[in-house]
Amino acid sequence: MANADSKRVKSVILQGVYEENLKIGAGSPASVRRRAILRRRRTAVPVLLILLVSLALVTGRFSPLPDRTPAAEPSALAEPAPMLPWPDILSGYTHAPLAPPPAEKIVSAPLPAVPLDAGRLLDYDLLLNSDSVRLSAVFGLGVQTIVIDPGHGGKDPGAIGSHGTMEKDIVLDIALRLRDRLQQSGNYRVLMTRDDDTFLSLAERVRFANTHDTDLFISLHINALPQKESNVTETYYFGPPSDLYTLRLAEQENRGSDIQTGDFRNMIRKIGDLLKEQESATLAATIQQSLFSNMQKYDKKISDAGTKIAPFVVLLGVDAPSVLVEISCITKQEEELSLGTESYRDQISLFLQQGITRYLSQRHIQVVKGEKNDKEIGNKSG
């Protein structure tokens, strides 16, 4: 690059770095505005907490934990919380003028006199910022509807092997077998985005999932690699950075403050996002583990690319926990031939089912085993 060009490019880049940093700057106007909004919302905290309780009670997905007294009973809420980390908030509740909540929002749960369980409700720092808390377990969430999404279809063949095998046909067959297997348990409603050779856009797949009360979304694909001798299995999930940012930002804002749960909408969204990410990651891990450990028996050289985060539109768009499985590589001739056999496809559907079943059986484990720093090193790791 010529010297003058280089100078100009550097100047553009340095300005870009500055502007990028300004967006996150603690003193930036956006940040100041955000704090002002939070301050305004402080007075509405108790009302919002009540709405949170209402939401937890009226939506099937936020059913109370089985061993707890139903939260709808005002008496349960009226019990004094043993630890109230932010007494200022409670006193604020007693004295601060409350903005009247929208009428339709309070119909389902009468306002309790004092939300004395607020201490527990307020402790979202633990819920949202701890690696060891699994929200699906905390909220006792179940899975009813599983959507299987065979990739490509119709005019879009997907990857094509050297013998002409098409990804769209293989994944459809595996998906149909997987559907039958999951349905056999009788516990789940299993839907397919397509059950024949039809083309569906990504938007249509997303729409299908989001309009069918999907609890889990599993997209099936076969990979193609330039290294024809390679065979890889990998499972993706979407981890939107903006959500993580929101989480961290909330944690930062919360620490040492007395307005920690001031933003009801944010809270709900964060729970949803974190929940989706936690569940997607766990589902991806169990599927990947099952696929790889079993497919090794068929191809000793198959590589385990692990679980990966990638911005697939279909994973972003679907509201429910979702994963995209790249089962294997059709570009490896031996693998293509195997995929052409019914028995192999049936086995793959079994491996997928095992991964999904393992995930479903783990959902009630409340505390996810966390990483212990002091065990990472030095100590025997076997």
Place this chain on the structure above:
Amino acid sequence: MTKKSATKAAEKNKKLLVGIDLGTSRSAIAADNGKRKWVESYVGWPRDFIARKVVGKPVLFGEEAVAHRLSLDIYRPLKNGVIKEGTARDEEAVKELIRHLLSLVRPESDDSRVRAVVGVPAESFKVNKVALKKAVAEFAESLLVVSEPFAVAYGVEALDNAMVIDIGAGTVDFCIMHGTVPAEEDQRTVLTAGDYIDQQLESFLRERYPEADFTLNMVRRFKEEHSFVGEPPGEVKVEIPVEGKSTLHDITDEMQRACESILPAIVETTLELIAKFDPEYQDAIRENIILAGGGSQIRGLADYLEKTIGEYGPTTIKTVEDPLFGGADGALALACEMPEEYWTEL
């Protein structure tokens, strides 16, 4: 203004510019006073007053912390190259690590105000900016956060039509440079990196040598000494104790399999990023790929990638001269060239 007060004012305005590369495994710092240091990203506090007496320090870092690990609560706070949040101790550990890094390049008598550019993994950019600002605020007057591969690119002046692949312990970061600050879609992070190789190698070795007695830390050292992909450079043999007796073990195959386990993801992500770029410039980018980070030292890696990606067209892959300091040097270059008006106080 008197000469004395002018000197005082000058001293007060004295700045120390630093570039910091915070990593899962190692963290590096480069300063404009010519000092460059690195440290293993471990921080440890004595478990009790006896341990405090034994180790003789309130907090230990790097290899020293690892060596005294039995007496310490030891933390490796940068999971996947980002600040692990959730516990106050992890954040405290990051603070201590930064304090320590600064102390390595700034004499105690030096009270100049610090301006820092810190590199973080590409995909965790926003999260880390906030977390880092918290950690650095105590020690620095001003801070700018950039993505690690971007810092490397700036350091080697690969500013246009270039791609940096920064292979660290926790992440492999990809970044395409096209004459401006890379946007999110120009960057990727893959989590199968150096630590993943360690885990794979450990698992392969346990399978092959169940009687051998070793730790993950030892496995990491084996990797750092003998890693390779492709044709083995020779037999890889290491000493591992068996029932207390040091015994030579051949780990050639296991080393190869473990190191090659990260290749598919690297190749795939590289091709995907290039394919998404303006087709007119794809060839130029393919011919200007730069490997950085500790993982770039894996023997045969550049050749392997050049050959594999070369199937798509002429490909040139270079490795940065000093992978350990590539990120820190680049961050320092940014700090040095950053106009005064772009530094804002924390």
